[in-house]
Amino acid sequence: MKDVLQDILSNKRSELEQLRARKPSLRQALLDSSTGIIAEFKRRSPSRGWIKEEGRAELIPLGYQQAGATALSILADGRFFGGAPQFITAARASGVTLPILYKEFVIDELQVYQAALSGASAVLLIAACLTKPQVSSLIAVAHSLGLEVLLEIHSEAELDYVDLQPDLCGVNNRNLGTFVTSVDNSFRLAERLPSDIVKVSESGISDPGTISLLRQAGFRGFLIGETFMRTADPGLALKDFIARI
16 A cells, blocks of 8 residues: 555656656747747637648647747647647657747636646736736746746737736737737837837738838747648748748
């Protein structure tokens, strides 16, 4: 009986060590990068349906890494995006060492634990889906597991969420209600955000020239998915995009 108990405790310790193991930093990767591209593995879109239904998590994310991505975003939501937490695990098993953002509609701390177990470096928290107390609690859980937090906002009404001191702040250029996308949203909100927070512009970026303008506005990260995923070879599309920045 004593031996069985020791085995159980040993396994629990092993799981805790895995959860809290040091992870590649998304924040630092963006600060160190000259391009800041977060390439996204996204098989489906709620507004446009399947983008690349046959997309394989053990191939495309690694292709992004080889093409020069600064970091990756991998959809874990199955219902709307055709994703799964296992896609992050598969990407890690294929050789991906870059920081990975766990992209999901996170509303419960169990999802944060899932992000850590899958091999993610950071978790997305969407202000439009959560109250400030919920965000504060989830940030604390994420940090206890060694995960960083990318807080996503879309409007001026959500600017006070930034007071909770996430590791990064993302501006979603796509309206979650209408699905209308405009990069002008990033430019409009940039000057309202603290100068010392690492800013990420999300969605609607298809022109390398836009990256330069966004960098001038203070952004260090640029999350791009459909621009690459709609091509026959997303990694090659990323490589060509980087060459034109």
